[in-house]
Amino acid sequence: MLSEQERIEIEEALHAYPRKQHACIDALKVVNHHRRWVSDEAVRDVAEFLEMPTAQVEQVATFYNLIFRKPVGRNVIYLCDSVSCWILGYEEIYRHLQKRLGIQFGETTEDGLFTLLPIPCLGCCDHAPAMMIEEELYHNLTPEKVDEILETYKGR
16 A cells, blocks of 8 residues: 555656656656565555556566665665776676675675665766765775775664
8 A cells, every 4th residue: 555655746746747647657766765665566556546557567667677676775786887887897896795795786685784786877987987875976996995885884
């Protein structure tokens, strides 16, 4: 069941579209924001709210890589795997993150603090390698710099 706050935010998004079904991505983003992921139940609730077939909402939810279909950690790390990052040290940073966090791409640390995901480009090729944690961009990464960054998230 959608929360009252989720319903309010989805209703607000409806004003930008001629048909309520057009707000599907916005509705999924609202649920994703509040719950940190979109469950099968939430997909059905959004479909009902927007008067859409559940399968259609599911297709949208699984297409967008920033709509999470399984629980994620409190902090999602997006590691850029663009050509520039590959050339300038991506593999070293990825190996370091794997070792430091004890996880692979698509996994969450045991303490629920971090989920590690690849992302095709963060748009800072001139400062590669790069990663983003939530909405904070980090670039010119080294293993030491990654360690410093991760330490700042321990208390969050």
